[in-house]
Structures are given as structure tokens and as C-alpha cells.
Amino acid sequence: MDGLIVSRPHAGLFLSRAWLAGFFAEPPGHSEPFLLMLKQGTALRGVAALAVRHTITGAYVRLLGGGFGSDRVDLLADRGCEAACADRFVEWLGESFGKKGFVLELRDVAAHSALWGAVWRSANGGS
8 A cells, every 4th residue: 555655646645544544543524434445356456545424315425534634635546547446436336335325425536536537437327
């Protein structure tokens, strides 16, 4: 994970061990912190630090820190794997929360994030 953080300084700062420790110790807004690790075989390709808040009607999922304590957050992925990791993240959301329903909150996610493309592809049948 340290290699991912160093290679992506624009997003890696927000996934440092010290930054994560604070949010995992005191999660924001009645949410549960969650670290999603995206692998290809045994190689770590991406990481998303999440805050998941369960409600009666479903789940609210956001990147940890977005809207609480950071001015920007993002999925952290190996160079060249951004779109694949973002697509897998969106698939995981559907698999994990789709039956009950979920809201994906992308607060403070930069406009150039691969997550926006993954959401668009998911909404448009993957095209």
C-alpha cells in the first residue's frame, strides 16, 4: 500500500496510515469505516477508504473523509489500472448493497477521478 501512496501523491496523502488511523478510530457521522482493497491475483491494484452508514432503507457509502475532514478524496489505484479499479468498485457496491439499496456519495471527489467514469459506464450499461 505504501507504494500506491507514494506513486499517487494527489490522492495518496489522504490514505496515509496516520490519516486512516484517525478516521478508523473516530468514524464520522455514525458510519463504519471500511478499507476496500482491489487486487489482481495477489497484487494490490487499488484501495478505497470508505465510510458506510446503514439505515432502514439501505446504505450510504462515501469515500472516507469526503465531506468530513478533507478537501478532496479519491480511489487510489496503480497507474493504468484506474478505470478497471473504479469499475470493480462500482460492481462491488452493487454486489454488497444492491439488494437493499445504496446511495454513493462522491463528496470532494475531483472531477478527473476515474470514479465518475465508472458511475457513468454503470448507468449506461457499461458502454
